[in-house]
Structure formats: structure tokens, C-alpha cells
Amino acid sequence: MTAVDRAARPAVAHANDSRTRVPAALVAALLAVALMAALGLSAVNLAAIAPRALWWPALFSPDLHDIRQIIVHDSWLPRIVTAWLAGATLGLAGTIFQQVLRNPLAEPMTLGVSAGAQLALTLAALWAPATLGVLHQSVALAGALVAAAAVFGLAWRSGLAPVTVAIAGLVVTLWCGSIGVALQLFHAPYLRGLFIWGGGSLVQQDWSDVVSLAPRLAVGGLLAWLLLRPLTLLGLDDANARSLGLALRRMRIAALALAVMLSAAVVSAVGVIGFIGLAAPTLAQLAGARRVAHRLVLAPLCGALLLWLTDQAVQPLANALGELVPAGAASALFGAPLMLFVLARMRSVQRLDAAAPLAQRLRSSRSIRRRFALIVLVTAAALVLALDLGRGVHGWQFSSVADLSRIAIWRVPREVAAFAAGIMLALAGTLLQRLTGNPLASPEVLGVSAGAALGLIALVLCAADAGHGARLAATAGGAFATLIAILWFARRSGYLPQRVLLAGIAIGALFQAVVAVVIAGGGERATTLLAWLAGSTYTVTPADAITALVLCLLIGLLTPFTGRLLEILPLGDAEARALGMRSSLARGALLALTALLTAAATLIVGPLSFIGLTAPHFARLAGARRPLEQLALAAPIGGLTIVVADWLGRTLLLPRELPAGLVATLLGAPWLMWLLARRHAA
Template sequence: MRPYLIVLGLLVGGSSLHLAAGYPAGLTAATLLDGSGLPGILFWSSELPRIAMALLVGAALGLAGSTMQEITRNPLGSPSTLGTIAGAWLALMVATVFWPDFAARHGVWICLLGGLGVTALVLTVSGLARMDGIVVIVVGMATNLFLGGAALILALLNGDSVQAVFVWSAGDLTQTGWADARWLAPQIAAGAILLLALARPLSIMRLGQDAAKARGLAVLPLVIALLGLAVWLTAASIAVVGAIGFIGLIAPNVVRLLGVRAVVPSLLLGALVGAASLALTDAIPVALNDWSRTLIPSGSSAALIGAPVLILVAFRQLRPESAGGFHMAWGLEHCPRLLIPTLCAAALAALALAIGFGASPDGPVWIGDQSERIRGMILALRWPSVVAAAGAGALLATIGVILQRLLRNPLASPDVLGVTAGATFVAVGGVVFLGLPAAQIAIPSAALGAFAVLILLSFLWQRSETPPAILILTGIALAALLDAMIQFAMARAGEEAYDLLAWKTGATSLASPPGAATLCATAVAIFGLTFALRRWLTLLSLGEGMAAARGVGVIPARRILLTLVAAGAGSVVAWVGPISFIGLLAPHAATMLGARRVGQQLVAATALGAILLVAAEVTGRFVAYPNQLPAGVVAALIGGGYLFVLLLLSLLRRRGL
């Protein structure tokens, strides 16, 4: 009975804290229960329904997460990490854009199909036999990144039709009555009853798939049924309150720490812990409601607790052998003779074409066809964004090569490891909390944030000999935590929040002429220094022992290289905002083209990074005409898809397909 008492205490304590956060201490219970005054009306029509909704949604997500972990036998399995929430949310956004009336009537079914489809895709790509390892989680998180970019582009392209839905995507438990709670309660009850009815075959599944089949259990139909019920609970919650992540990860791990092992108690306590967790985390935005200028999303407060849990579970509960690794398809064995000059010429050509061609209702327009006065105006407006895109792309590619070589990790990049998020958080915090002018503190504060994240990750990697996939997962979780903290900071911002929001999308179009020139100069300087230190990178990528035996001071060399990475990531974030995936994509593309040596890879990746981000800038210009999509958003969509395909090809290659 002890675990039940602990969970019951958490449930009561979370609800009480939530209630205490919503009202002044001097307010009496009689005043609230009377319901006649304004506090009483707010209590019965808003605060109490919000607590009820937090408990219901938390119970649904906790039960869904417990079920997914039972299916996968993976302590990291949850609707957040397997792509369920991202798939359901993107499906609802697409339906809202193209079939708004249908989406309004059948939102829960749309979320169900989207969540089920993406979860099935993640499990299929990683393989049902590998559900208990880190591979399925990395695939799921990569899918989340890709779908998040797609959702952001959809929101920017369709404006008013999905603006409210997109804002709601961060999770909003605000209630104006009991209608939503009355609808959600029976959905959760039905799902819970069906899951408990399948408890016996689920307990047999714990013996392993082969042992379950030997006992006559139809494993695949059972997995489909259980997965469908877990996704249904998630979809029903999303349809009512939006996307709230990590609760499904926290709850079953807390139950496991309490020593509960039987299937039925684990499921029931998972639901109760989920309810208590969301009630506790939702007390944060309620308590800060007067402090912030805008409502803090409930999903962000859940991420503040869920992301550290993801990191701790990854390090403490996953077996090292379950982490696996990734063997990338390297492509060409040797670098073609004309590859490097061709890529450099292509980068210069892309720069010239991006400046010369513009969008119009009739298609591309060449700047030479305009009058001299208009040509000068267009050049003055266009060249800073194009040059900034080229500089940022080249710089991200350079530091991506450094990270992949230094950490000997083929998935390392500044955004995937959370370095970009660290730079963004410190830069935003300096503006919002300290009131410092962005132009003066952006570069040093962003570089400081990037360097702090790099030190943390390097310490974890060196101290525990972390497998590459777990280090990547740690970076992704750290980025989620920092993103939640950024949302908290931006909720506190006033008028500067609009500028920060545009900057946060990676809008190279906002770059000033001095900023574009400075960014390019920084890219050239860091590339030159890295190229001069290419011998260090070559030896360090072979192992620290090899580097030390060849006379390289490992510690000083690592510090210098990490300083270059921090300066590069901080410069990009400071001048054009956070941009994802270029630091991952460009080094891999260079290697696949045959540029295997460090010097060759540096030059090829830098040229490819400039080409890719300039192409993203031009794509955003043409796709959204007369508006412009931020280059960072387009790059996130392209890079997220590339990362997913890269993981798929790696896993297929491992299976010999």
C-alpha cells in the first residue's frame, strides 16, 4: 500500500499547490465555495475546471506512457519520444488549413490517425526487435524535429487560419467551464478499461516476443491494439488542450522508482502519477501569471521537469549495449579531383544568383532587367540577407565538422547537441531579464551560452564514456529544456517579444549590412583557424591516445576547438537567430561526396553549408511570396527530413538491406 499512499499524497499535494498558486493566501474557503462573488465564480468556472483538466490530461498521458513503455520495454518510450504528439498535432494543423469544418468536428479522429501513423512509422523504421534500445528514441526525436519544422512552415504560410491553433500547440489548460472535462472523462475511462482488460497478455509480453509467441500469444495484433489505445488517450488529450509533452515519460519512471512491478498496479499508478505531475507543473504558469505579460504555456512548464528526467533515465537505466551506434553510408570512397573547386564555384554562383533573382507574381525576375534606381534599392535590401545566409551556413558547417571529429560522433552538430539552444537562451535572458541592449550583448552572451552547453556535454561524454546515441539524446533533451526556459523568458518580455519571436525563427532577412559583413568575416576567420588546426582534428578523431602519442596536447587542443565552436554558434545566433541542421547536413554531404580527409571535408562542407542556407533563403523568398519564410525554418524542414532519412539508411545498412 505504501506506493499508493505516496502517489495519493503527490496527487493531493499537486492539486493543493495548483489551487494555492491561483489565489491570494488571504482568500477563505468559504468565499470560494460560496460562488457568488468574483473569486467564487472564477473558482467554479475556471480554476476548478482547470485543475480537473490537468488531472484528466495527466492521467491520460501517464497511462499512455506506461502502456508504451510496457510495449517497447524501453524506459524512454512515451508519446513525446515516439513521435505520437508531433504526428497528432501536425495532422490537426493540416486539417485545420485544408478542411477547417471537418477539423472542428472530428479533431480527435484526426489526431488519432496522425499520432498512430507517425508512431507506427517510427517503430517500423527502428524495427520491432529494437524497441528496447536508444535507436527508436533517436528516430522518434528526429521525427519530432522534422514535423515541428513542417508545422512552423504551415503556420507561417497560412497565417490567421492556424495562428490560434499553432499558439495552442504549446499546451493550454485554460478552461471557461466544465464542457471539455465532461467530454474527456469518459474517453479516458473507456481507454483505461480496455487497457486493463489486456493486462494479462501484456504481462506475458514482458517475457519477450519469442517467449510470448511460444505461449500462443499473437504479438503483432496485441501490439497494434495496445498502441492504438495509448494513441487514443493521447489524441483525446491533444484535441482538447493541445500538445503537452514529457508527462508520459515522467509517470512510468516514477512508478518504477517506487518499486512497483506488476502490470495492473503499474498502469494505475502511472495514470495517478501523470495526473499529479501535470497538476504540479501547471501550478508554475498559474503562479507566474501576474509576473509574465503573456500566458506561459502549460507544455513548457512540463518540459522543465520532463527534459531532465529524459536525461537521467538515458544515463541511469539504459544498458550501454542497447544504445547501439550509427554507421553512415559514406558514399564515394575517394574525393574527385574537381570536387573542391566545383563546390567553391557553386557557392559563389549561388550567392550571385540569390542576389540577382527575385520573386514576383509572374515568377523569377532578374535584377538586370530593372531600372538603375530600382536595381540599387533591390541590392541594398537583398544583399545583406543573402550574404548573412552564406556566412551563417558556412560557419555552421565548419563547427559541425569540428564537433563530429572532436566527439567522434556522426550525429553531432550545434543544434542537435543543444549548443544553439544554449546560445539562444542566454541571449534572450540578457535582453529580457537584465534589460541589456541586444546589439551590444548578443554576441558575448550567445557565445557564453554555447560554451556552457559544450562544457556540460563534454564532461558527460568523457566521464561516462557515453555511447554516441545517448549523447545525442542528451543534447536533444537539453535543447527541449532550454526551449522551455526560452518560452518562459519570452512570456516575461514586453514589446521586444515580437522582435525576439521573428529573430528566433532564424530570419536572415533581418540581418543588417554590418551584421552580414561581420558574420562573413567571422566565418572566414574560424574556417581559417580550423583549417590550420586540421592535424589536431585528424588525430583527435582517431582517439585521444593516438593524439597524445603524436605530440598533441589533448586538453588544450580540445579547449581551443570548443572555443571556436562556441564563438561560431554564438555569432550565428546573435546575428541571424538559431538555425538548425546545417551543421549536421553539410559535413555528411561532404563526406558522402568523397571528402574524407579533414582538410577536404572542411572546405567541401563549408561551401555546401553556404549553398544550402542560401538555397533555403531563396526558397523561403519564392514559396511564401509576397512574404518570406525565414531561412532557419526552411533549413529545419530540409535538415530534419535529411536526419530521418540518414537514420533510416543507416539502420537498413546495418540489417544488410
Template sequence: MSGTDTLASPRPALWQGAAGRYLAALAVLLLALLWHLHLNSTLSLSQQWSLILGRAPETFDDIQFVYAALPRVVLAILVGAVMALVGSLLQQVTQNPLLSPMTLGAASGAWLALVCVSVWWPDLAPDGRSWFALGGAVASVVLVLLIAGRSGLSGLPVILAGMATHILMGAVATAVILLNQYATQNLFIWGAGDLTQTDWSWVQWLLPKLSVALLVLLIAPRPLALLRLGDAGAGARGLSTGPILVVLLMLSLWLVASAITAVGVISFIGLITPNIARSMGARTPRDELCFSLLLGATGLLLTDSLAVMASDWLPDLLPSGTAVALIGAPALIWFVRRKLSAKDQTALQLPEGAARVSRWSWWLAPLAVVVLVILGLCFVPDAFSWRQPWVAFQWPSDLVLSLRWPRLVTAACAGIGMALAGLILQRLIRNPLASPDILGMSAGATFALVAFTVFIGGSIHEAGPFVAFAGSAGVLVLLLLLGRRAHYAPGIMILVGISLSALIEALVQFVLAKGSDQAYAIIGWLSGSTYRVSDAEALWFAGGTVLLFGLSLATGRWLTLISAGDHMAQARGLNASRARLVLLVLVCACCALVTALMGPIAFVGLLAPHVATLMGARKVWPQLWLAPLVGMVLMLFSDWLGWVLLYPKQMPAGTLAAILGGSYFIYLLARRRLR
């Protein structure tokens, strides 16, 4: 058979299959549209159709249908289609099924920019807001690309870089919200992704902005087809990959920024629908783009319909973005779990440090802890002056001491606990970028505590570490079940972490959308605050931390053998499976204890072991001592800085630790790439 015959023969079957898929998808879209209109209006189908054809609204139900139900349907179709189109475009460009505006960091950058605009320029027109959102998205994506590099776009490095950027941008946004609570009240519903409309203004504003999607459909298919041949193959056929990638990326970011400006963050559509399109037979670039666009419109319509139904059952409105995340997170695991394998070990690497810990390092870390404790106890922010800085130091009174020492103990113990959890995970998985916040351990504890507060009632501090441990243990079981088939590949574990983080954000945004005092209490706890820890809780926290630290030291030999390989461990008489399970339970206990008392702490578990390694602690025993000291220094400094930086206002230690640790972590990764 000739080459021409080979290419031509499958064409009829391919187009017949594609036609069937499109007809089925259009039918489902039409049914979803009718169902959505039925849920949002009491009018009959004939009455709705007459209004659509131009009959003037007369009754209240007519007005509600024309100015609320119809704009919501149109907006859901537009936003769902565009987010799916962008997700398909990004995944085809990078050949990475986990890439989307969410995992690339674009959504978090646009969200941070719009939070800042809402605080400092609240009267800015939507056109100006969209440009700020575009700037935030571009900044985040440039940062992610700088970290991952071109070679890391097709694997886990870009996902890890995107998660790090997402956590950092989220911490900065949280700081802005906490400092400007009254100016950000209206952001909560919008941040959860809200499609509720009262007129056609947002549709009229968004429609010309999203017309860029037509340009993407026209120019993208041929470059995407050539990119499948690789850079060399595309260059041999006259395609300069660099400029076309920049153009496609900028068009994608413009679409994302415009959609987020209009309806808030609805991110999972762009991650899931391209995977569904490929699983249903979409093969060519144009086919995948068009079919993803159609599925995105259908998917957002269906999830928004479910949100409308749930709002009738619940006492509060369920935002559309929350419904998308609650459905999308499990769906993501289902569709992508088989595509990740043990070969996904490609990961970012941090710079190498000293060969061994110097004597100065062993003295420097404890000295830094002592200095920070003295600062926390004796420093008086309102008495500080650059001419006479010593005046700001005085021994605290009994009252001041009783207020400050629980905060210091809590911050120090949180640093120890998260450092131990990160160190053990990195040794167990043999992945230098494993940490409780990346793999979902902290996310599970947070989810359990927030869910307990929302659905059972009471303060989040009343839930306690046992509820948090149940959440972490649930994540552990999920990791073990999903990871066993893939031999505990990092991709599966990171996928679970992404999904659980999205679930937590969805639940938290649902709570924050109420705008109640409970919302601010939860967001204050989520930022990692030491404010409300009592004397008894601090002592109890310290006792638990000492116990967990002692258990970690006792398992030092296990960590050494397991990090060398299961075969080495078994040759030395260690039951590797049983030891791994015990160590994972120890990680859950560390995360649960810290999260229950202080809230989720990001980057400390990731960064503290690396800093200890940079200082020369390459073996387990030096790391077990030095990494907790580094964690203590980071948390104590964050707590002190949050206290004095904007005095008399205060910033939570967890938020400052995420900003400082995330910035330094990204600097280390970017420095290695630049070199």
C-alpha cells in the same frame, strides 16, 4: 534451495515494498489535489466538498470551482497518468530509458497535423482533429522506426532519429504558422500545453478516448515480461513480437494524439516518470506501468500547481507544458545521467561516398555558389514564365542591389559558420552525427538571446553575439562537467541537447502564448531569417566568418591528430585537452555569431560535413574547404527558394534549410536502412 523456493521467497517483501510505495504515492497525489484546488479556488475545504457531493453552485466562486477548478484537476490527472503510462510502455518495449512520445517524434507529428488542421479546417470537430493528430503521430513514428530499425530502438539511434524528425516537423509547422499568422494566433497557448478549462466539455470528450489505457493495462504486462527475455525467448513461449508491438504502439499513439488534441503538447511527463518509478523500486512490467501512471498524475498536478503560483507572480499566464519542461529537463539529466556510459557509441551511419574528391567536385561547388549568387541578384520572380525564362533575369538597380546583397552575404556566412561548427564537433567527439543543434550549442545561444529579450527587454537583434556566446559557453561548460565522468559519451551530450531544446521550446512557447507583436518577431527570428540584416551587420558578419574560417584552417593539424585518438595526438606533442577546449570555444563562437545575426539554423552543421565526405573529402583539410562550400550552397539555395517559392510571400532561409536539409538527411539514413 529449490527453484520454486527461490521465486517464492522474495514475494512478501516485494509486495510489502510495493504497498508502501503505492500508499505513499496516493497520499502525495491527494495532497497535490488539495493544494491544487486551494490555489484555484477561494472556497473552504468543506464548501468544496459539498459542491463535489452535488450541492448546486450559487455564487460566482461556486461556479468558478465547479466549471474551472474541478475540470482542470481532472484533466491534469487524466493527461498526466496517460502520458506517463505511454512513456513507461514505450521504454519497456524498447528497453530504452530515453524513449517517450517526445523523443520518438510522436508529439511533433501530432502537433504538425493539428497546426495544419487549425489553418485549413478550423471548424473541424475535436473527433476529426484527434484522427488527424493520430495520423501525424503515426507518420512521424514510422519515419523514426524506418531510420533507426529494430536494432536501434534500445540505444541512441532511435533518439537521434527522433530528434531529426522533431526538428523537421517543427520547421514545417513553423513555416505553416508564419504563412498563416492570423489563423494560428490561438495555437500559441494551446501549443504550450494549457490545462485551463471553463466547463466540462474537454473532460467529457477525453475520458472515453483515454479508456483505451485500461486495455493497455490488461494486455501489456505479459508481453512486456516476455519481451525482457528477448525475441528468441518470447518466441519460444509463444509470443509473436511483431504484431503485439504494432498493437501496443498504435494504442499508445492513440492516447498521445487524444491528449495533445485536448490540452496541447505536454511531453516531459512521459519521459521522466518511468525513470522515477524504476528508481523507486518498480520492477515488474505491471508494477512499472501502474506506478508510472500514478506518478504521472501526481507530477502533472504538482507542476500545474506551480504554474498557477507562477502566474500570480508573473504578468502573464504560465502554461502548464512550459512548467513541466522547465522542471523536467533538469530532472531528466539527474535521473538518467548515470545510466548512459561510453558504450553508447552505437550510432546511425550515413552511406559511404567517394574515396577522394574529384576534380569535377572542386569545380562544381564554387560554380554552384556563383550560380546561386547570380540568381539571388538578378532573378525577378514576377517576370518569370516557362516559355521565356530568360526574361526574368535582369541586372538589379542600385536600390534592389542594396536590398539583396546583405541577404546573400548573411546566408552564405551562416552556411560557412554552421558547417565549420559541425565539422569540428564531429571530429572532436568522433561521432558522425554530432552537430551544434543536436548537442545543444545552438540551443544555448538561442536560449540566452530569447531570455535576454523576455526578461531584460528590447529587440532580439540588440542582444548581440556576446549574449549568444555566453549561452553557447554555458552549454559547453555543462557538457564538460557532465561528460567528464562518462568519458564524454555521446549519450550524455545528446541528453543535454534534448533537455536544452525542451527548455528553449518552453521559454519560446511562454513568449508566444502572449500573442503580442514580440511573439511574431521572435518566431520570425527563430525561423532563421535574413530579412532584417543591414549592410553594416552583413559586413561585420562576413568579417567575423572570415576570421573564424582562418582560425579553423590554423587548427587543421589539431583536428587531424585528435580525430585519430588522444594517444596519437599526445605522441605527436599535442596537448589534447587544451586543444579540445580551444576547438570547443571555436565551435561556440561559430554558433554564437550565426545565431545572433540570423537565428538558429538546423541541419546545416550536421549535413554539410557529410555531403563533403560523400563527395570524397575524408581528410580534415579537404573537409575544411569543401564543407563550408556545401553549407554556402544549401543556405543560398534556401534563401533564394524561400524568396521565389510563394512570391510575394517569403519563407525564411533557416526554415527552408531545415526542411530541405532534414528531408535529405532522413532520406540518406532511410536509404541505408532499406538497403
């Protein structure tokens, strides 16, 4: 037995556990059913284009005088082959990302590939539209590679440590995405085509995408196979990998560069197709592919099958709606229920690796208290400035007492709601990252924000001119329905964090697919939805502000009682029981508290994803190590960030406004990038 096999033996032993055999057989059966369904749907769609007698000649030697045969040969068939190639490429890239970053939440979009490509195309569409005619693939590829290079640069000094790479990738993704959304809010009529491209479109007019993707997949698969031993070792912790002679930085950059190139190839060819790169490796592992070699083979097949089935299932609907159902968005409509069905029957899942700390030096309690006091003072000053300082017809000026009495009714509710929402999201993000040990976990991963979005979409589709109260009720209904579904779903597993994260991602992807379809339709509904999703305080009323503040106080005051739970749960179930703690009950309570904080903030200002993700990291970088210290620093950091962001979004581009969520990301992401870039290797 080789050293690699001995090192990987625990994982294999886990795979052979009898508790996982039933799910593996179930997943295999589901994949077989999916294959039969894809074949049947393909036949149905082909029959709608041409009669059965013309199938053979249309596929292989079409009559150029028969439009039906031309459509089959130059549109229908290359569309299927493109779905195979794109799905397989994303499945392969997702496997590499998850193995190198040692994180089951990693996917091809982790390193900002899709966000960079979409931003590049957005900029080109606005200021160099002539380049999109023949160079759109080159523009998208260049944007994807620049974003990935930025991630590598930020994580270079840490030796490309998995946690740092993952965080840097997510920050770059948020930053590029926020710039793109801001431009879309200002130039929505000119960028409607990018809405559809952003959802991934497999519509084909020739075989050019097949010719582009096929050799890249073949070369990528060969290189991945040559990197099999390094990939296996990269799944171990750094100390064990080094002891087995692996050059960590060199192999990580080689593997990540390969995965980025594969992802960029798909993005440049057919647009952003999410979820496939996350779902395919997960399904392959659930089907019994535990070794890296097996996953490198099975995950691309799962990805190809999932995207093929999705595309064939939505083609009749797409034809009815004028090709406004993006394939990438639709893939979540089918892939998410499949993952939920499988996860609901799993009895055990692999435990997530604990996140490595982002700050290495221990700080004294006195130092933490000084930092907390400083952040609170800065936050108080920011609240005063946001209320009093603004722009008018004469430029920047402080408001007089008389003016302040008139404008306070507009400004105070916004600032109070923003402050309360920032605190709640920061607390939720800290609890979730502490509970799961995963630095990529954020409140939105639970799917609660996506559920609120679905409630708003349902209302907008049924009554576009609904009032503020109806919108608040719709978002509340969607958020709390999702919360109940997540907690019910996780109950069978004893509220294991990894199960909750995967379930939340699947449900969130399902809801976000509906969001993407609505946005692809364009119009005022898309613009309204984009503004809300970006985190807006536009419509906050005094009653909303009071509600937000009360919810923040009532729910937030419960968080100091979680310190002991967060200290003991990471030790394991056996240790927790020895200390008299019921692990499943404690995890359920923490998850419920996290979801309540997320839902309360989302109801008021929409999903502010950047705060819940990065406020805990800012607190760590400020020296917080223990759970209560991190909660204490993250809360005012979250409130301060949103207050400043809302103030700047309201004043900088007067008379236009930017949502607070966008501004928080645009300003906070570069700061976090700078902090990450300054870190030395551990």
C-alpha cells in the same frame, strides 16, 4: 534463470553498482518532496476557489446554485485528474519509445506525433474552422497518426531499425513543424489560440478529457504489460534478440504503434506537452528502476507527479496572466531544474548505444574526393546564382552589372552569412554525432541555441525597439552563458557525452519553456521571435557577414585536428589511455569546439536545427565513413543547403519572405525522406 534474464543481466549488474545507489536514494527523496509540494499547492489553489467547509460537498456532490462548488467539481478537480492521466500516459509512452529505439533521447514526440497533430489543426483553423468546434480532437488525432504512418513507411525497408525510425521521426517532425511555423508567420493573428494549444493546456470545463484518457491509459498499460518480454528483448542488439526467437519487425511495429496511440491520445486531448515523456523515464531509471517491468510502473507515476506539480505551481500565475502559461511549456520550468539537480550528483550513467551507420558500402578515398569537389562546385554555382538571379517586377531575371552593383550590398552579406552558418552547424552536428554515437544529437541539443533565444527574449521584453547591435549582444550573452554553464556542469563527469546531452536537453527545455510562454502571448514579439527561431538572415549586415566568415575560418580550421580524437574515443577510455590520450580532456575539447561552432552560427542567423541534425546524415549517405571524410562532405553540404534555402526564401513568395531555416527544412526534409525510403534492410 531465463534467457531474457541472462541477456539483461549486465544492465542489472550495472544498476546494482554501488556508485548509483546514492543518486537513486536522492531521486526517491526528491520525488517524495515533489509529492508533498503537489499536495500542498493543490490545497492552496483549492482554498483560493472555495472555503475549507465547502471542499467535501464541492468535490463529490456540488450544489448547482453555488458557482464556487461548480468550478471546483467541473474545472479544478478534472484538471488535476487530467494532469495525472496525461502525465502517466506520456511517461508510459516515453518508456516504450526509449526501450524500442534504444535511445535515451527518444520521447513521445519522436515520431512526429505532436507536429502532425499541430499541423492538422493549423490547416483546419485556416481552411475549415467549422471542424474545430466539435471535431478538434479527431483532427489532431488524424494528423498525429498520419505523421506516425509516414515515419513507419520511411523506415519499413530497413526492418524498422531503431536508428532509421528515430531519424525518420525527427525528419517528419521538423518538416511538419516547419510548415506549421510558416503558416503561423503568415497568419499569426488567426492562430494565436494554437500557440497556447501548442504549449499544452490543461484548462478543463468538464470531465470529457478524463473520460477520453482514462480508458486509453488502462488499455495501453495492459498491452504494454503483455508486451513485457518483447520490450525487454528489444532493448538488446538485433542479433541477440533474433537468437532468442523475437520477430523484430512485428514486435517493433506493435510496440511503436502502442506508444504512438498513447502519445496521440494526449496530444488530441490537451495539446503538446513536451519534456514529460523524456523526463519521466529518466527519473524512473535514476530512482533505481533498471528493469523494463519496473520502469513501466514507475515512469507513469513520475510523469503524473511531474505534470501535476507543474500545473498546480503555475495556476496562480496563469490566473494572473489570463491563462497564458501553457502547462506543457511550464513542465520544463520545473522538470528541467529537477533533472539538472539529479544529474549533477550522478557519478555514472548508462552509456549510449553507438549509432549504426547509414551507408553500408565502403567508398574509396578517391571517390570521396570526387564527391567533395562536386559539392564544392555546386555550392559555388549556387552562390553565384543567389547573388545574380532574382525576381523583380518583370519576373525572373539576371541582374545587369549596374543593378548588381546596387543590390550586392544587400545580397552578398546574406549569402556569405548563410554559407558560413551552414558550414559551422554542419561541422558542429558531425562532431556531436561522432562523439556521442547518437544519430539524434544535433547542435541544438547542447542548449546553446536556446540560451541565445533566452537572451533575445530578455531584450525584447525589456526593450522591444532595441537595435541590431543590442540584439546581437543579447544573443551572444545568452549563448555563451549557456556554453559556460554546460561545460562547468559536465566537468565533474569527465565530459561524458551522455551527461552533456542530458544536461543540454534539460537546459534547452528550460529556456524553450520561456520561449513558448512568450509566443503564447502573441503580438509582434511572438512574430519576431518566431522568425528568428526559424533561422532568418533578414537583419544580417556587412559587418555580421564578415564576422561570420572570420569565425567560420578560425573555428572551422580546428576541425581537421579532431580526426584522431574521433577515431580513438569511441573505442573506450581504457583503449584511449593505452594510446596515450586523456579521454576527459579530449572530450572537453571536442565539446567546447562544438559549442563554439553552434554559438557562432546562432548569433548570426538564429538556430537552423535541420542543418546540424541532417548534414552529417547526408554526408554518410554520400559515402563518408571516416570522421574527416564526414566533416569534409558535411561542411559544403551545410553551406549549400542554407545558401539555396535563403535564395528561395527571398524570391519564391516575393514580396514576402520565408526564413532560410524554414526553407531548408521544407526542401531538405523530403529529400532525406526519399533517401531513407530507398534504403534496403541491412
